Amino acid sequence: MRSAWLQKVSRIVVKLGTGVVTNAARQPDQARMKQLVAQMAGQVQAGREVVVVSSGAVGAGMGVLGYSRRPVEISAQQACAAVGQPRLMATYERLFAEHQLNAAQVLLTHADLEHKERHLNARNTLITLLGHGVVPVINENDTVSFTEIKFGDNDMLSALVASLLPADLLVILTTVDGLIENFGKPHARVLPTVEDIAAVEAQAGGTDSATAVGGMASKLAAAKVAVRSGIPLIIASGKKPDSLERILSGAEEGTLFVPKTARLRGRKRWIAFFHHPKGTLYVDDGARKALREQGKSLLPPGVVRCEGEFKKGDVLRICDLNGTEFARGLSGFTGDEIRDRQLKRVEIVHRDNLVVL
Numbered sequence: 001m002r003s004a005w006l007q008k009v010s011r012i013v014v015k016l017g018t019g020v021v022t023n024a025a026r027q028p029d030q031a032r033m034k035q036l037v038a039q040m041a042g043q044v045q046a047g048r049e050v051v052v053v054s055s056g057a058v059g060a061g062m063g064v065l066g067y068s069r070r071p072v073e074i075s076a077q078q079a080c081a082a083v084g085q086p087r088l089m090a091t092y093e094r095l096f097a098e099h100q101l102n103a104a105q106v107l108l109t110h111a112d113l114e115h116k117e118r119h120l121n122a123r124n125t126l127i128t129l130l131g132h133g134v135v136p137v138i139n140e141n142d143t144v145s146f147t148e149i150k151f152g153d154n155d156m157l158s159a160l161v162a163s164l165l166p167a168d169l170l171v172i173l174t175t176v177d178g179l180i181e182n183f184g185k186p187h188a189r190v191l192p193t194v195e196d197i198a199a200v201e202a203q204a205g206g207t208d209s210a211t212a213v214g215g216m217a218s219k220l221a222a223a224k225v226a227v228r229s230g231i232p233l234i235i236a237s238g239k240k241p242d243s244l245e246r247i248l249s250g251a252e253e254g255t256l257f258v259p260k261t262a263r264l265r266g267r268k269r270w271i272a273f274f275h276h277p278k279g280t281l282y283v284d285d286g287a288r289k290a291l292r293e294q295g296k297s298l299l300p301p302g303v304v305r306c307e308g309e310f311k312k313g314d315v316l317r318i319c320d321l322n323g324t325e326f327a328r329g330l331s332g333f334t335g336d337e338i339r340d341r342q343l344k345r346v347e348i349v350h351r352d353n354l355v356v357l
């Protein structure tokens with residue numbers, strides 16, 4: 001069953017967490033990174049394209065600047081990232097060179113992927129690098145991005161990169177063996193497969209690590225983006241020397257999140273995942289059903305409440321009356337026009353500009 005999802009994988013995004021690539025001295029963990037680069041180089045040699053999303057810039061800078069725990073102030077985190085990122089990159093460059101491969105640094109901010117042209121440019125650059133046989137190593141440009149405009153974390157960044165390309169598989173290598181059922185209790189075990197993310201969400205917590213951010217909750221948020229993009233995601237251990245090889249051979253390694261069968265098209269992926277929405281529309285049950293089940297556009301009578309100052313063309317969250325977001329779309333009107341309630345026989349969000357999540 002697993003091998004069915006892994007048979008035709010030719011482009012992989014591999015995300016490496018801070019806990020995997022940095023050590024207790026808050027420096028790049030040379031031995032671990034050597035082992036991971038060897039695994040990734042092995043995949044390139046097997047004819048696959050590999051894109052790395054690596055955390056660890058802040059973690060690797062902490063040792064140099066004398067922090068034992070991740071600093072709270074943004075400016076200090078950014079300073080750590082500025083010091084740590086080149087050290088991390090120098091390590092990747094040297095280690096990939098041992099396999100006759102070139103690594104490239106790509107630092108992204110959320111805005112780079114939100115704006116349509118920049119989104120397409122970023123994609124073209126990555127595809128061009130892959131065409132040259134280069135291994136792109138991506139991180140968030142932490143030194144210039146700050147809280148409200150961040151991707152969230154690198155789990156989300158890796159899912160967005162997988163969705164941008166698109167990739168055939170996303171592998172998140174972390175410090176645990178997968179998504180663990182009954183964590184910390186008797187009968188704890190790695191779940192081999194997850195088909196319904198909502199059903200496992202109650203099990204997932206954050207992290208209390210001294211260097212990392214994220215934890216399982218952020219991995220599940222990333223998993224939603226991957227599976228809705230039609231991309232399988234595997235969360236597995238970054239500590240084992242053969243995780244990638246075992247995964248690609250279809251062996252039961254880590255937790256597989258099964259993708260939704262229909263892959264969203266590029267423009268719909270861009271609408272659904274790459275924006276910080278500018279407003280929210282709360283719709284009644286009739287509209288919810290029309291959008292979810294009948295493939296209809298959103299019309300004025302279905303909108304019960306409209307929040308936010310937004311322009312025509314901005315991305316909006318579409319929620320049911322309990323506040324649960326179930327769709328996203330590009331607004332046909334400004335927030336004020338919608339609130340004025342003078343709109344008749346128009347589409348507030350046209351079906352072509354709407355994605356049910």
Ligand code: GLU
Nearest residue numbers: 055056057058059153154
């Ligand atoms: N971009 C951050 C770093 O390199 C990590 C963010 C994350 O791991 O989610 O330190």
